[in-house]
Amino acid sequence: MDSNELPEIFYEIFDPSLSRLNPGDEASTLRALNMFRPAGSEKEGETALRFRRILDLGCGCGGQTLSLARYTKGPILALDNHRAYLDELRRRAEAAGLSGRIQVVLKDMRTLTPDDGPFDLIWSEGALFIMGFRDGLAACHSLLTPGGGLAVSELCWLRPDPPADCRQFFSEVYPAMTDVEAALSATRTSDYELLGHFTVPESASWTSYYHPVEERLRLLRKRHAGNAENLSMIESVQKEIDIYRRYSAYYGSVFFVMRRR
Numbered sequence: 001m002d003s004n005e006l007p008e009i010f011y012e013i014f015d016p017s018l019s020r021l022n023p024g025d026e027a028s029t030l031r032a033l034n035m036f037r038p039a040g041s042e043k044e045g046e047t048a049l050r051f052r053r054i055l056d057l058g059c060g061c062g063g064q065t066l067s068l069a070r071y072t073k074g075p076i077l078a079l080d081n082h083r084a085y086l087d088e089l090r091r092r093a094e095a096a097g098l099s100g101r102i103q104v105v106l107k108d109m110r111t112l113t114p115d116d117g118p119f120d121l122i123w124s125e126g127a128l129f130i131m132g133f134r135d136g137l138a139a140c141h142s143l144l145t146p147g148g149g150l151a152v153s154e155l156c157w158l159r160p161d162p163p164a165d166c167r168q169f170f171s172e173v174y175p176a177m178t179d180v181e182a183a184l185s186a187t188r189t190s191d192y193e194l195l196g197h198f199t200v201p202e203s204a205s206w207t208s209y210y211h212p213v214e215e216r217l218r219l220l221r222k223r224h225a226g227n228a229e230n231l232s233m234i235e236s237v238q239k240e241i242d243i244y245r246r247y248s249a250y251y252g253s254v255f256f257v258m259r260r261r
């Protein structure tokens with residue numbers, strides 16, 4: 001996904017007014033964040049975790065950035081390559097009284113170098129795939145302090161036997177999609193210690209992402225009636241939602257939480 005390469009209709013579907021641009025919700029963000037809490041420390045969620053510098057990679061309009069700002073201490077750099085998302089995040093941060101905690105940066109994540117670091121926490125919900133999962137792990141490694149934390153959500157196969165039309169769909173839209181075991185193995189060979197992993201619940205995926213996107217498709221079908229190209233993009237996103245409706249047992253958004261060794 002490159003901001004300059006995508007057609008306008010893409011950003012009309014994935015509009016900044018959406019709270020999330022990927023299956024995930026605040027409960028999942030906090031569940032992942034709590035994995036960085038030392039065992040036996042204060043009750044989960046009660047005390048903000050302190051980090052010296054946090055990077056939210058592919059932050060979108062910042063659903064998870066705002067949760068991070070509420071439940072951590074430390075400056076957050078929220079990075080994305082689409083200006084309208086960053087403008088919306090800035091607006092939401094101001095409304096929530098969190099603008100002092102969040103600095104936005106318009107940048108292609110693929111151009112980051114170790115000089116942009118170091119960070120002691122990197123967060124990336126549904127965006128590391130842009131660099132490729134393995135290459136993304138390596139890039140984050142070079143941006144993290146030793147012992148620094150990395151939390152990533154990534155679309156993975158949950159079962160080895162997806163039906164043919166489901167497998168066919170992903171062979172077209174995300175051929176690099178891997179299973180959970182392979183993703184776990186990639187974290188180990190990329191020099192991370194795994195703290196935990198879990199699948200974002202189906203209910204959260206619907207409430208925070210698929211239902212709101214489907215609602216936008218209904219609206220946009222009317223707005224773009226007569227524009228075959230735009231309608232085709234709308235229907236391709238509808239297909240993605242329909243595939244999830246039928247086959248959510250076979251794949252999902254999986255959180256991987258780890259520390260750089």
Ligand SMILES: C[S@@+](CC[C@H](N)C(=O)[O-])C[C@H]1O[C@@H](n2cnc3c(N)ncnc32)[C@H](O)[C@@H]1O
Pocket residue numbers: 001002003019020021022024057058059060061062063064079080081082085107108109110124125126127130
């Ligand atoms: C699936 S969305 C996830 C957004 C957000 N993390 C969330 O969960 O709502 C992926 C995000 O990555 C951003 N993105 C795509 N390519 C990028 C790139 N090369 N550099 C930086 N951000 C990029 C998109 O603009 C989008 O906001």
